[in-house]
Amino acid sequence: MTITPTSPVRDTANVLVRELRPVVRDPFSLIFSLLQPLVFLGLFGPLLVASSGQPASETLQWFVPGILVMIALFGTGTTGSNLLFEMQTGSHERTLVAPIARSSLLIGRALKEMAPIIVQAGVIALVTIPFGFSVNPAGMLIGLVLLAVFGLGFGSLSYALALASRNRDWMFWAVQQATVFPLMILSGMLLPLEGGPAWMQVAAAFNPLSYVVTAERALFAGDLSSPAVLWGFVAAIVLAAIGLAVGIRSMKKSR
Amino acid sequence: MTSQSTSDTIITARGLTKQFTVKRTRVDAVTDLDLDVARGELVAFLGPNGAGKSTSLRMLTTLLPPTRGTAVVAGHDIAGDPAAVRRRIGYIGQGTSGGNNQRVRDELLSQGAFYGMSRRDTARRADELLESLDLAPLAKRTVMGLSGGQKRRLDIALGLIHSPSLLFLDEPSTGLDPQSRANLWQHILDLREQHGTTIFVTTHYLEEADQFAERVLVMDHGRVIVDDTAVSLKTTLAGDVITLGFDGGPDARGAADAIARAREVAARQLEGNAGEVTSAAAGAVGGRPGGASYRAPRSGEAMGGQPGGATNPASRTGDAGATATQRLELVVDHGDRVLPVLLRELDASGITVTSAALRRPTLDDVFLALTGRSLRDEGETTASAASTGAPADPTTATAPTTATASAPERVSA
Numbered sequence A: 001m002t003i004t005p006t007s008p009v010r011d012t013a014n015v016l017v018r019e020l021r022p023v024v025r026d027p028f029s030l031i032f033s034l035l036q037p038l039v040f041l042g043l044f045g046p047l048l049v050a051s052s053g054q055p056a057s058e059t060l061q062w063f064v065p066g067i068l069v070m071i072a073l074f075g076t077g078t079t080g081s082n083l084l085f086e087m088q089t090g091s092h093e094r095t096l097v098a099p100i101a102r103s104s105l106l107i108g109r110a111l112k113e114m115a116p117i118i119v120q121a122g123v124i125a126l127v128t129i130p131f132g133f134s135v136n137p138a139g140m141l142i143g144l145v146l147l148a149v150f151g152l153g154f155g156s157l158s159y160a161l162a163l164a165s166r167n168r169d170w171m172f173w174a175v176q177q178a179t180v181f182p183l184m185i186l187s188g189m190l191l192p193l194e195g196g197p198a199w200m201q202v203a204a205a206f207n208p209l210s211y212v213v214t215a216e217r218a219l220f221a222g223d224l225s226s227p228a229v230l231w232g233f234v235a236a237i238v239l240a241a242i243g244l245a246v247g248i249r250s251m252k253k254s255r
Numbered sequence B: 001m002t003s004q005s006t007s008d009t010i011i012t013a014r015g016l017t018k019q020f021t022v023k024r025t026r027v028d029a030v031t032d033l034d035l036d037v038a039r040g041e042l043v044a045f046l047g048p049n050g051a052g053k054s055t056s057l058r059m060l061t062t063l064l065p066p067t068r069g070t071a072v073v074a075g076h077d078i079a080g081d082p083a084a085v086r087r088r089i090g091y092i093g094q095g096t097s098g099g100n101n102q103r104v105r106d107e108l109l110s111q112g113a114f115y116g117m118s119r120r121d122t123a124r125r126a127d128e129l130l131e132s133l134d135l136a137p138l139a140k141r142t143v144m145g146l147s148g149g150q151k152r153r154l155d156i157a158l159g160l161i162h163s164p165s166l167l168f169l170d171e172p173s174t175g176l177d178p179q180s181r182a183n184l185w186q187h188i189l190d191l192r193e194q195h196g197t198t199i200f201v202t203t204h205y206l207e208e209a210d211q212f213a214e215r216v217l218v219m220d221h222g223r224v225i226v227d228d229t230a231v232s233l234k235t236t237l238a239g240d241v242i243t244l245g246f247d248g249g250p251d252a253r254g255a256a257d258a259i260a261r262a263r264e265v266a267a268r269q270l271e272g273n274a275g276e277v278t279s280a281a282a283g284a285v286g287g288r289p290g291g292a293s294y295r296a297p298r299s300g301e302a303m304g305g306q307p308g309g310a311t312n313p314a315s316r317t318g319d320a321g322a323t324a325t326q327r328l329e330l331v332v333d334h335g336d337r338v339l340p341v342l343l344r345e346l347d348a349s350g351i352t353v354t355s356a357a358l359r360r361p362t363l364d365d366v367f368l369a370l371t372g373r374s375l376r377d378e379g380e381t382t383a384s385a386a387s388t389g390a391p392a393d394p395t396t397a398t399a400p401t402t403a404t405a406s407a408p409e410r411v412s413a
Helices: A008-025 A028-032 A035-052 A056-077 A080-089 A091-097 A102-112 A114-131 A137-164 A169-185 A198-205 A208-220 A227-252 B053-060 B082-088 B104-114 B119-132 B148-160 B178-195 B206-212 B230-237 B252-269 B281-287 B312-317 B335-348 B363-371 B381-387 B401-406
Strands: B009-022 B025-038 B042-046 B068-073 B089-092 B166-170 B198-203 B215-220 B223-228 B240-247 B325-332 B353-359
Touching (some): A008 A028, A008 A102, A008 A114, A008 B104, A028 A114, A035 A056, A035 A114, A056 A114, A056 A137, A080 A091, A080 A137, A080 A169, A091 B089, A102 A114, A102 A137, A114 A137, A137 A169, A208 A227, B025 B053, B025 B198, B042 B053, B042 B206, B053 B068, B053 B166, B082 B089, B089 B148, B119 B148, B148 B166, B148 B178, B178 B198, B178 B206, B206 B363, B223 B363, B230 B363, B240 B335, B252 B325, B325 B335
Parallel strands (some): B042 B198, B042 B215, B089 B166
Antiparallel strands (some): B009 B025, B009 B068, B240 B325
């Protein structure tokens, strides 16, 4: 048996492939995790239509891009729990003893987060078309890329949180819940913040998620040259850079 | 401990030390570990929970940086070139190596890729391991759906995918039923036989170390307190245990006199170099009439055990109520030669011995002799007397049944 030293790129690809295997083996798991956004679409959507007093199609045009960001937010925010579980059972330890670059252990996992987001967001966008949601194809493609970059960063932070919560899994969930819900509400994802108090609007200005949500709305509407798109990408890329840096650092200290 | 460093040495450690800080208190997990393991050796690291075995292993496998000291494993420094060490060793940790929602064969394929094996090599090796570890029918199952024994076999397969020449196993059989344990050891021994793999295993099951390893390191409180062969440890550090049963009421004084005579006779026969019966046994008989047994301490130190612990089965097997059964335990050297003399002397004194058993010392006895504590029941001193009655080999047919029941089943290689 020839054992050749591997490059970090190869390591990353190997980790990514391992992470994707269960998804490929059981693709329905992706569809089942769409339950939560579907509940929001089905139960919150009609209320929003009723209270806005606007036609359903116009409300959906505003609401659906927010739901797509929600998918990315919840999907990648909880992904650290998988690593937490692998740290508790011992399979993470096994990968630490294998000759894999520590950075690859994080990057491979984080890259995997992009795949379900693209599939899930694509499915939801297409499902809502019959209800009056109109999609600009180019905008949708760019929008999915933006979501994937955001997911990469937020997923990395979730992994970093998992690594920091070793032996204290309550801490993972406490921090995760305490972060995700304020981020969601302060992004104007479910309800417009324009009518809210001034402090909320200030908080939203510091929330990277707000920029991503606004960018997604512009993209799906076909307003590709809007500055909001640029700001959305800036926010997502900065988050991804911070997420990867923190995540890799945590993984290097991982035991 | 011998310090030699030849090309045939696959592990060399010098002064390896690990300290943790837990709640502002320094914990010395491992202190000054010096170690040389030759290629092809099967070494068992024995000690109670928390002795520092796993920490030592985690340092040697690059999982944990040492506080002090150096180690060269499989030709590379654990601190200087951990990646090179990782490529050359296999490690089977205490946990489950397979990811819960991964399929069995998929995990093997991922593992092969992690070690830089080609796709074809990996697939061939994966199927080979699935076959030899009886996992082939489970190849498409997810790890979640496997039994404990099946998970452990997958752990082994994952640890072996790259055919390492040095394999570390951390408590490989903990939590397995006796059959799975026997099976696991069979695989480990086969591996060694077929590929000459060096095997370094930690265990707190002394039977395993006793049975499978030719070299045993006993660890306690972060230090290696002894490093020798299992056989030599047992002959130098613990004596044989003779258990005699008497029927029909206390005849302690007579027995004590006979034992004293037997000791003299045996000592004469063995030309004084061995055959010394540890004192204090006889007095104990008189002190505990009605089904007492006494395990004489090797050293002057008190046992801390409750001698009555092992007597219950004897009383139970004896006549119900009226007649008491007495049992007497002696620790002697060369028990096989002392026992016949003892029986003759007792017979000559008109004392009827109804049962006689000779038990070879176990590593538990060794640990007891070294530390004054029992390995099996760390922290449960009251049970130590009963536990030392655990069988070590077939000569213990009449060993107390409580001890037999509590002792993990032995497996034959």
